Amino acid sequence: MSALTMNLTATASEENSFDSAPEQTVVEDTVGFPLVDDPKIRARNASVFYGDKQAIFNIDLDIGKHEVIAMIGPSGCGKSTFLRTINRMNDTVDGCRVSGEFLLEEDNIYGSKMDVVELRARVGMVFQKPNPFPKSIFDNVAYGPKIHGLAGSRVELDEIVENSLKRAGLWAEVKDRLQQPGTGLSGGQQQRLCIARAISISPEVILMDEPCSALDPIATARIEELIAELAENYTIVIVTHSMQQAARVSHRTAYFHLGKLVEVNETEKVFTTPEHKLTEAYITGRFG
Amino acid sequence: MSKSSKPNATTERIRQTLAKRYRAEKRFRLYGVVAILFGLLCVATLFVDIIGKGHGAFRQTYIQLSVDYDADILGISDINDAQQLALADFSGLVKKSLRTRFSDVSGRKDKRQLYRLVSNSAEYDLTDRLKTAPALLGQSEKRWVLADDDIDTYFKSLNSSDGAFVGRTSEKQQQWVQSLIDAGQIELRFNSQFFSNGDSREPEQAGIGGAIVGSLFTLFITLALSFPIGVAAAVYLEEFAPKNRWTDFIEVNINNLAAVPSIIFGLLGLAIFINFFHVPRSVPVIGGLVLAVMTLPTIIISSRAAIKAVPPSIREAGIGIGASPVQVVLHHVLPLALPGMLTGTIIGMAQALGETAPLLMIGMVAFIVDVPGGFTDPATVLPVQIFLWADSPERAFVEKTSAAIMVLLAFLITMNTFAVILRKRLERRW
Numbered sequence: 001m002s003a004l005t006m007n008l009t010a011t012a013s014e015e016n017s018f019d020s021a022p023e024q025t026v027v028e029d030t031v032g033f034p035l036v037d038d039p040k041i042r043a044r045n046a047s048v049f050y051g052d053k054q055a056i057f058n059i060d061l062d063i064g065k066h067e068v069i070a071m072i073g074p075s076g077c078g079k080s081t082f083l084r085t086i087n088r089m090n091d092t093v094d095g096c097r098v099s100g101e102f103l104l105e106e107d108n109i110y111g112s113k114m115d116v117v118e119l120r121a122r123v124g125m126v127f128q129k130p131n132p133f134p135k136s137i138f139d140n141v142a143y144g145p146k147i148h149g150l151a152g153s154r155v156e157l158d159e160i161v162e163n164s165l166k167r168a169g170l171w172a173e174v175k176d177r178l179q180q181p182g183t184g185l186s187g188g189q190q191q192r193l194c195i196a197r198a199i200s201i202s203p204e205v206i207l208m209d210e211p212c213s214a215l216d217p218i219a220t221a222r223i224e225e226l227i228a229e230l231a232e233n234y235t236i237v238i239v240t241h242s243m244q245q246a247a248r249v250s251h252r253t254a255y256f257h258l259g260k261l262v263e264v265n266e267t268e269k270v271f272t273t274p275e276h277k278l279t280e281a282y283i284t285g286r287f288g
Numbered sequence: 289m290s291k292s293s294k295p296n297a298t299t300e301r302i303r304q305t306l307a308k309r310y311r312a313e314k315r316f317r318l319y320g321v322v323a324i325l326f327g328l329l330c331v332a333t334l335f336v337d338i339i340g341k342g343h344g345a346f347r348q349t350y351i352q353l354s355v356d357y358d359a360d361i362l363g364i365s366d367i368n369d370a371q372q373l374a375l376a377d378f379s380g381l382v383k384k385s386l387r388t389r390f391s392d393v394s395g396r397k398d399k400r401q402l403y404r405l406v407s408n409s410a411e412y413d414l415t416d417r418l419k420t421a422p423a424l425l426g427q428s429e430k431r432w433v434l435a436d437d438d439i440d441t442y443f444k445s446l447n448s449s450d451g452a453f454v455g456r457t458s459e460k461q462q463q464w465v466q467s468l469i470d471a472g473q474i475e476l477r478f479n480s481q482f483f484s485n486g487d488s489r490e491p492e493q494a495g496i497g498g499a500i501v502g503s504l505f506t507l508f509i510t511l512a513l514s515f516p517i518g519v520a521a522a523v524y525l526e527e528f529a530p531k532n533r534w535t536d537f538i539e540v541n542i543n544n545l546a547a548v549p550s551i552i553f554g555l556l557g558l559a560i561f562i563n564f565f566h567v568p569r570s571v572p573v574i575g576g577l578v579l580a581v582m583t584l585p586t587i588i589i590s591s592r593a594a595i596k597a598v599p600p601s602i603r604e605a606g607i608g609i610g611a612s613p614v615q616v617v618l619h620h621v622l623p624l625a626l627p628g629m630l631t632g633t634i635i636g637m638a639q640a641l642g643e644t645a646p647l648l649m650i651g652m653v654a655f656i657v658d659v660p661g662g663f664t665d666p667a668t669v670l671p672v673q674i675f676l677w678a679d680s681p682e683r684a685f686v687e688k689t690s691a692a693i694m695v696l697l698a699f700l701i702t703m704n705t706f707a708v709i710l711r712k713r714l715e716r717r718w
Contacts, residue, residue, distance in 0.1 A: 089604070089608065120608060201609065201610065
């Protein structure tokens with residue numbers, strides 16, 4: 001459901017003045033602590049529009065260095081949209097407009113000086129559905145370093161591929177069949193291959209858009225372990241529908257509702273003593 | 289549910305409708321089978337008819353003559369003198385051989401009929417023979433020469449169930465043929481000239497070599513122009529062009545062009561390429577240009593469909609890793625779309641190979657005897673050759689026409705099979 005229509009229904013039910021059920025609570029300002037010192041990514045007054053519809057309303061949020069931040073919220077709340085504004089994946093969507101200030105450290109993400117290819121090399125992304133290229137496992141991982149010219153020689157390229165696959169926890173499983181197609185792997189292996197592909201160009205930030213939603217629990221557990229390991233070197237922003245997952249992997253959790261950022265807090269705090277009624281309603285399963 | 293248990297009302301109603309549904313399903317499948325059978329029957333009829341009529345053209349009647357390369361008749365004193373050889377009377381040599389074989393023939397009328405037993409290409413054959421083997425001068429040898437097309441038609445029909453086709457052969461000629469048969473001096477041989485010769489007024493000398501070469505030259509130009517232009521247009525429209533009224537307008541027009549009758553493209557070629565740009569007429573270049581314009585919409589439409597079929601997740605993956613738009617297209621989209629593009633292109637080429645109407649407009653319907661040697665030599669193409677032969681009055685052209693159709697069909701089947709194989713081999717799963 002689009003953010004706008006949900007908004008209207010919310011307003012309408014407010015006028016009917018039922019009991020103060022959480023759905024009717026109006027989001028004023030983000031509660032908790034959305035801002036940190038010396039952030040990796042800084043978003044101020046961020047809004048995103050799809051044509052005439054506004055998908056995200058004036059969000060202020062900082063993402064710290066080497067932090068894993070989880071974004072949760074019901075479908076259509078704008079968490080994926082927000083994620084995609086960080087590496088400008090929304091550029092490819094017709095009629096999408098972004099306003100507000102986005103900084104990757106000191107660089108303006110939407111500034112005229114920002115080269116979008118460079119941005120995406122610095123901010124990698126892992127998608128909901130595993131999407132390896134229909135090429136060999138080796139070529140999947142080697143593609144990024146090749147196009148960005150990161151490997152001076154074949155030996156160096158082999159090294160990058162091996163390291164990336166090792167860090168993605170896939171090396172042991174595929175080291176004997178690097179020339180086989182990446183599409184022949186299982187779903188969980190494919191997703192780890194995509195993670196290896198993303199880290200092969202040593203990005204500063206990794207965006208993960210529901211990376212485990214197409215995977216079984218065992219594959220999910222492996223990816224979650226991997227996220228914890230990767231957090232030592234990278235800043236990770238993960239969108240997830242699974243609150244357990246958010247609780248397991250993230251340091252901070254941001255709760256989105258109808259395009260607004262309701263609450264950002266320490267993950268433990270969000271799942272034990274949420275400050276906002278909407279957050280509480282969502283994590284206790286009253287809607288979502 | 290077991291039979292003993294009492295079915296409830298819903299189950300009962302479902303059971304009642306089941307039989308009806310199964311009947312409907314069977315009926316529907318029957319329609320499909322009937323449609324397929326009808327199609328197969330039509331194709332089978334076509335093939336049986338064409339092969340039945342055309343197979344004879346692959347063999348041609350030859351008559352054995354004992355030729356005496358008499359220097360006096362030829363009027364040659366020095367065998368190494370090219371001019372003497374060019375002026376030599378080889379026709380007289382053929383006539384002499386025939387007169388020797390049938391020595392009882394007298395009278396001008398009968399003699400003229402006698403000379404018409406063999407094709408007028410026999411003298412050129414003997415010329416070539418003496419050129420390659422000058423030592424034969426003054427010697428004699430037995431040589432198989434082409435029979436005239438009327439004799440050929442008559443000889444081939446001798447064993448047919450409908451009785452012999454007398455046609456334009458006289459009774460005397462028939463007797464001579466019988467005498468040749470008895471002496472074993474007439475026989476059918478594989479007609480290699482059919483594949484190497486150009487067109488001719490004499491059916492026994494007419495071949496599709498010129499038309500095949502012309503078709504190949506023309507198709508080469510068509511492919512070289514329409515594939516890159518078509519793919520570039522499709523890639524631009526699909527991947528880079530903004531979606532606005534202009535691109536909508538272009539799309540409508542491309543779809544429109546695909547449905548425009550092909551003769552219109554011929555008129556366009558005539559008006560623009562020939563009258564404005566002064567491209568010479570009747571040559572593969574102009575034919576290729578016109579057919580390229582005609583094939584473009586097919587290639588653009590199929591290429592766009594192939595590009596559209598590439599899953600967006602592959603593009604996202606490419607963009608996500610920091611590939612530029614052109615890199616995404618070249619590295620990921622095109623390789624995946626290529627099988628579909630090639631299939632569309634080959635189908636477009638097959639269409640162009642079978643096209644006649646636009647070529648009539650640009651002079652490729654001319655009577656061309658020589659096999660074209662290049663892109664700017666006058667040429668004709670296979671379907672036009674079929675059109676020309678189908679129009680010719682000589683009986684012998686009937687089997688030539690069918691044989692040419694067989695060759696054209698063989699080319700088309702090969703191309704379409706190639707398209708299927710290519711698609712199967714290049715197809716990658718994702």
